[in-house]
Amino acid sequence: MSRLLTALVTAFLICGGTCTSDSGDLSGAEREFVLGALEKIKTGETFLSLSATSITDAGAAALAKALPASKITELYLGANSIGAAGASALAKALPASKLTELHLDSNSIGDEGAAALAKALPASKVVELKLSQNNIGNAGAAAIAKALPASRLRKLALDHGSIGDEGAAALAKALPASKLTELNLNWNSIDDAGASALVKAKAASKLTKLDINDQKDHEEL
Numbered sequence: 001m002s003r004l005l006t007a008l009v010t011a012f013l014i015c016g017g018t019c020t021s022d023s024g025d026l027s028g029a030e031r032e033f034v035l036g037a038l039e040k041i042k043t044g045e046t047f048l049s050l051s052a053t054s055i056t057d058a059g060a061a062a063l064a065k066a067l068p069a070s071k072i073t074e075l076y077l078g079a080n081s082i083g084a085a086g087a088s089a090l091a092k093a094l095p096a097s098k099l100t101e102l103h104l105d106s107n108s109i110g111d112e113g114a115a116a117l118a119k120a121l122p123a124s125k126v127v128e129l130k131l132s133q134n135n136i137g138n139a140g141a142a143a144i145a146k147a148l149p150a151s152r153l154r155k156l157a158l159d160h161g162s163i164g165d166e167g168a169a170a171l172a173k174a175l176p177a178s179k180l181t182e183l184n185l186n187w188n189s190i191d192d193a194g195a196s197a198l199v200k201a202k203a204a205s206k207l208t209k210l211d212i213n214d215q216k217d218h219e220e221l
Helices: 002-014 028-042 057-069 084-096 110-123 138-150 165-177 192-203
Strands: 018-021 024-027 047-049 074-076 101-103 128-130 155-157 182-184 209-211
Touching (some): 024 028, 057 084, 110 138, 138 165, 192 209
Parallel strands (some): 128 155
Antiparallel strands (some): 018 024
16 A cells, blocks of 8 residues: 555645645645545554544545545545535545445535435445535435445435435435435425335335434424
C-alpha cells in the first residue's frame, strides 16, 4: 500500500501552506485534518472519522484519491462542507475501495451528489449509506432507487431532506428487489400517497425498519 499512500502524504508535506486537489485548495485546518487522515490510512487502519472537521470538496477529493489503496471500510464525513463535487470524487473511488459504510450526513451534496453516489453503488461494497440532511429531493431519491436492486445496500438514511411523494414512489418501487433492511425517510415532504406506497412495498421487501416520522400526520411504520 503503499507507494501510492506514501506519495500522497509526501506531496502534502512538501506543498507548504497550501495544497491543491482537483476540487480546489487545501489550507489551514482542513489541510492538517486531511494530512492526519492520510497518515492514519498509511498505517492500515480500517476506520476513519473526520466528522465536523471543516472538510470541503477539496478535502473529500484528496481523501478519495487515497481510498482505493487503503484498508478503510468505514468512513465518517458528517457535518462538513462537502458538496456535489466532493461526493462525485468519493463516488469515483468507491468501486475500487473496500468501503462498506459511508456517512455523509449534514453536508450539501444535493441531488447531483446523490446521483453520483448512486451510479457507483452497484460496483461498490457499500452496505450502509447515510445521506441525512443533504438537500436531497425527488431526483436524488429516484437516482438512488434506480441503483438499489443491483447494490449491496442494507441501510439507507435519507432523512431531513426534501423528498416528496414522487421520490417516495420511486424508492417504494425499488424496495422489493433490493437488499435494504432499514430505510430512514423522516423529516421529508412525503404525503399520504408516498407513505402508502412505501408501506405496501415494505410488505414485499426485506425491510424490518421503515422510518417516515414527522411527515405531517404519519408515524413510524
